[in-house]
Amino acid sequence: MKPKTLKNTLLLSFLSVIFILGSFTAILGFYLIQDQIVARIQKEVIDKSNSLSLLYEGEINNIAQSLELTSAISDFTVVKKVAKLDYVYEVSSEETSNSNIVRAAFKGKSIGGTRIIREGELKKIFPKSYSDYITAIEYTPKASPTSKKTLNSVIALEYAQPVISQNGEVLTVRYGGRILNGDFKFVDKVNDIIFARTQYKGKPIGTVTIFQDDVRVTTNVLNNEGKRAVGTRVSEEVYQEVLQRGESWINRAFVVTDWYLTAYRPIKNVEGKIIGILYVGMLEKPLVDLRWHIFLILFLVISGTAFGSAVLSYFIAHHIAKPVTNMASAAEKISQGDFSYKVLKQGKVSEIISLTTVFNSMAERIQEREKSLQTSNGKLEKLNKSYLDLVGFVSHELKGILSSIVLNVYNLNKNLLGPLNEAQQKALNSISRNLNYLSETVKNFLNLSRIEKEEFEIKRSSIFLKKDVFDEACEYFIRQAEEKNMQIENNIDPELTIEADLSLIQIAVNNILSNAVKYGRTGGKIIISCKSETEVIECKIYNDAMPIEAADIDKLFKKFSRLNYQGLDKVKGTGIGLFITKEIITRHGGSIWVEPQATGNTFCFTFKRS
């Protein structure tokens, strides 16, 4: 995945925070608005319902006052007209009355209330217009099932006033009432008072209904055809709650065509029996619209703020990231070798300022170091050149000169150029010995300088240990061994092979064998053997000699260290042969050590099998 830039990372972080905060605020706002509006609506519906109850009570009081004021008028036709009542009667016997209000008044006190007027009584009151008061029951989907087609009774507001004799006996009861069925004056008046007939998108914002039992008998709720929905019924749910259990029902309800927030309250007769429902409802739509309107504003405000914050975040991210971005590009320039590049001090953030300062001083120091490195490199190159010149000189001049001397001495020594006398021969032997030592020294010197400059390039190939290495070495040293009357036994398995650099292994083995001859006992033996176990091959070169003391073992493989043993002080050596040998063996992954014996020493070294 491609790494993001600091600026984008910061920007993404800011945007995430903005998004989370914005979403949280929006959700919280939505629920708060919802809660507030629902609470406000419920309170308002309860208020309206209370007002309706008060107005309903007031209507009964109106009837009472009208009857009280017209008590002196004996013509009931006039009373009905003046008091705007549907009926007025006076009865002298409690038993003959169908009205529970009238019967209550016979107890001696005036009383008003709501009651049901049954079919028979209704026919007596309105012999001609009786049928006008019959309400046809309309099918209503959510209402409780009914088989009734018509409502043959009515609901009426009634007031009864006892006429009492001087000794306190109730002589008669005068009563009058107003039938609510089909009379819309009350509901419209209520609508005027509590909703001021306000309309919302062509629909009345408030509705008022009086139910007789569960049937709408007077209402300003309109049906689909725009007519008053008289004859429709209340839903089963409200029926159960209000008519059966006698509780108020305050909730949202689908009233004929729209959702309303509604309050239903039971209407009781004077005996406390539930005979109808007072209903008030408020159109929900304005409040829903209000809620969405507020939420839209809230959403716009949040979105606007979020957008503004996002834009601001972009600039802040850019501002924060800029010094770091500058420093990154400066670091890149420096890594490409352009040390002149400096980061300008920017911003007021202390960490950034100090980072910039440190960065610049670091760049300066790197530049200085680079310069000093270049100087050192120049010196090193010079030194290397001198070294190569020296090695070239020694290799060409010194070894070239030695070459002809060695051959000439050999020619003389072997009498190839004519016979020598004894003194000459003796002198020549001395020259020959010294010449051998000088040749070895020059070779060792060159090998040492290669090791110390770590210029050993190990080029491994598969080589036969006996044929390629030890046979060659033995042949080289056989004459020196013969001069000391020594015997060399080469017991190595001819098939044994190793992966190694032939020329380096030859140097190592020659050094050990050279030492074995030089420091070996005159007339002694040199025994070469090898054993191969699993992955490791171990070579042993034993010579009869003075055993090396334990204390000297550590010195043996150190550079320029020589051991002084009696009788060996005339043997010449540089003290670097074994050091070179150890380096060669170690760099091939093997190890070398010495095991002093009773009659001599065994030099052991190991290789990994090819």
Added chain:
Amino acid sequence: MIKNKILIIDDDEDFLEATAALLQAKGYQPICASNGQDGFQMAKTDSPDLIFLDLVMAYEDEGARIAEAMASDGAIRDIPVILVTGMKQKPGFKSQTVNLPVKAVLDKPVSPHELLKTVRTYM
């Protein structure tokens, strides 16, 4: 015909003389050239059976160039060439000479035994 003619090419007169003396004493017929150019000519005219060739003469790579010239000359390309040099231990020597058309490389100072053994091996 007995093979015994050996050409020695070296700019060191002392080395030439000493080597020639040794080879002569051992029954060979040495002929000497003190530079690459002469050596190349003598290789062509005298038909030696073996050539000892010094690497560094007047020029650093004179021996190498002569070895390559001989190998690409049809008349003498089959004469075995032995490189004799003190440079064997100089860093980088191996990579410079590994592809040269020579039979062996002897390190100066050459021991007389090694010299004679090489002659016996390649002639």
